[in-house]
Amino acid sequence: MLLLALCVPFSAQASEHIRLGIQLEPPSLDPTRTAAVSASEITWCNLFEGLTFVNGEGQLRPRLAKSWTLSDDQLQYRFELRHDIRFHDGRTFNAEVAEFALQRLLDPGNANPQLEWYKQITGVKATDEYSLEITLKRPDAMLPFALSLPAAVMVHPDSAANNGEHPVGTGPYRFAGWEKGHSVTLLRNDDYWGKRPALHEARFLFMRTSVGTENMLAEGLVDGLLSVTRVGNRFLLRPDYRMSPRQLQSKMILAINNGRPPFDNLQVRRALSHAIDRQNLSQLYGPQFKPQLIGSHFPPSHPAYVDLVDRYPYDPERAKTLLREAGVEPGTRIALTIPPTDYGRYGGLMVAEDLERIGFRVELEQLDWSRWLSQVFKQKDYALTLIMHVEPMDLNIYARDNYYFNYDNTRFKAIWEQVLNAASETELHRLLGEAQRQLAEDAVNVFLFMRPEQNLMHRQLRGMWEKSPIPSFVLEDVYWAP
Template identity: 60%
Template sequence: MIKKLQALLALICLLASAFTATASTRDDIRVGIQLEPPALDPTVTAAAAAGEITYGNVFEGLTMIDGQGQLIPRLASAWSLSSDGLVYTFTLRRDVQFHDGSPFNADVAAYSLRRIIGEGSLNPQKKWFEKISSIETSDRTTLLIHLHQPDSLLPFALALPAAVIVHPDSAATNAAKPIGTGPFRFKSWQKGNRVNLVRNGDYWGKNAILKAASFVFMRSSIGTENMLSEGLIDGLVSVTRATAQFSQRPDYRVIPRRLENKLILAINNGRAPFDNLQVRRALSHAINRNGLLDIYGDDVKPELIGSHLVPSHPAYVDLTKRYAYDPQLAHQMLTDAGVADGRLIKLSLPPTDYGRYGGVRIASDLEAVGFRVELEQVDWKQWLKKVFTDKDYDLTLIMHVEPMDMNIYARDDYYFNYDNTEFKAIWKRVLATRTPHDLNLMLGEAQRKLADDAVNVFLFRRPEENLMHRSLSGFWENSPIPSFVLQDIHWTK
């Protein structure tokens, strides 16, 4: 009898040991994200979700913004700037290849950059590179970028998802089947469901720890809750009102994620009555920013902003008191500008928490000062086409997630339709700076100009939070670039 008990106990210990080993050596992750991008190539789509999935995982740029917001080398090992500020020389890494075996070299890098700036380019950040006059190579690992005007921000621009390096043989199919140089390879895209990645065993740098990763698209709040409850996903990028309850579960933890996102009520400056400065200023007085701070729930505390830069940036200027909430003043300003009560305007809202909950409050504030507001619910693809590309809108509530993106206000063709020679002159001086001190001074001047012109109603920065299984570690807790970098993520005991 004793021998039988001993044998049974040994079997139980063996099974428990096997279970523990299996649980502690899991090598995959399933991550829930809110939006499915229309394409997986961030060089051809403005959808942030494309970079969320592929940046630093499938695709890499010459430079990279790391988890601390620092500019670091990636496919370029070093770079220098000529004394006149007009030539950047990049030294590229050797022995790097794409996932299909194609080599990476200076010719490929030159092709990628020429593709960004070329005629007919679909690159959403093309304007970042408009100072480039020519690109040449002196050997397989040396790339020279010639400028017709100084651009102190070019190495930063090369770290954006829209500037990742692609190969000429696979560029045309990257939207559906991305091929890059990163630590993960694309495996499959189940439309409406998920994107699957697998580890790149031939990666030039430090190998990823995980063998596989899936980005699962959360189609509804109820579906997200069910998947978390049933353990069908291991975490969620960006906690929402509906999923905040799971932060109390012992098997999950909330991981703060510092992004440079800016929620704005974007205004079509080229469409009446918003082409009138007094009308735009009236909008800034009409919106109760403090009344929007709870749209993500009680646990998320957004930070008010007064221009297009976040409080953590060293150049940030506090302009939050520039337009006090004053609906009576706003109504009078609208009357003085000739805007009659009952003027119909349309507010376009994307399918996000801020769209669902914030849109109703924005509409209420606008109706309180005399407007009649029609809410237009659009999906992400519709927003990109109608609002971002065709500029067919009055107002839209939208989160801008790119860091250091004030350059968009110097673009003639951007969807704000803001065309201001003074701001363009300021931005030209920003690009000509050579020291961080001078750069921050000029960025401060740019912020003040945008606030004075009330280009948009600047609302707040939302502190992002990820909800992840407690046994997962290795996340980038600060991520100025909107991306979910997988390379160091691993399961712990």
């Protein structure tokens, strides 16, 4: 009887509450103002919503918009918005609010992390209470996808300035509190315009150390961990937890400064691609994870993916021949800059060993994140760097001027112009395939593998979105199974 008495309230509570471990605490909870993935992990499609979204099956769908149409000249999108939607503080969402949110996004002085996605937009106008027109300077077939990103969620002019600390959105959950250094708590929005979620409360707990994380798991203090890339075997064997796949688009690359000798030489870049043992490097995450190798900057989960893994097979002798033909002397010194991550520390040593095997003398330079962003990403002061690109569908970075790869190829830019002008999904996929092949032929970077991210979840949890490429743990379909 005592056991029964103890079990009943626990089951009732567990059926409506969830505790999730997240690796990093975000600097802000406003995904339109920070590049930190941890912000969107908590807020996207939970607190905040966009005009469009990518659902749990990886499909682009309308969200706060009911539908959209494109003009014959492909220079104007018209969005019809849903009615009777309110923000968590009771304020109304309409086309005027959507116009404000997008104009705020387009402000060149803001800190939006994905501003490049929206450079084609020249005008945003509310034509009536629930109709919005977006005008472009040139066609952009990718815009509906761009509007699904966390950077483009809808915010209200009266609360936008405080969203970093106290976010106010339209989503199925509302902000309840942020205990700095510990957790963020969300509560169900019972006035939500859509389907009522099963869970009443969700708490995102910040996991600071691997030891602390495993202790919390062992004591049953968390119901799941997000974006697990390594976990002790004792938890993999536990019957009450299971690994839940994620189809995020985290691409590990050895980035090359294409503008710095000797890497401005195509032969040298191709030598690097032959020199790195990707299969060996992919064991970085331990035997329980099997990363997918890639041959270009594109995820295998996308229908437009082209398998280019075998374009540059591991072949140190071929790499040496290419370097010799390019006039690179054995013993040439090069610097490999690495970020303060496990893959940087351990993967950097493995990459350095491969490069020294073909004749380079490698100097490892480890930077903290602020210095990496300043020196490598902004100033482009580096030769090689091992880095993870986590943004979904970010092939467009290779068409940008002055991006940190220093890659400036008119052929690729022409292909990307055609991508933006694609008149059908079939044509779009074909052109995305051409873009992947061009990057592989130019050996812009050494494309390595997809980070093998999974969620470690309690076996009774159901309804996780496993195929969306957006880095977020969406709560609206999650429930506890009996």
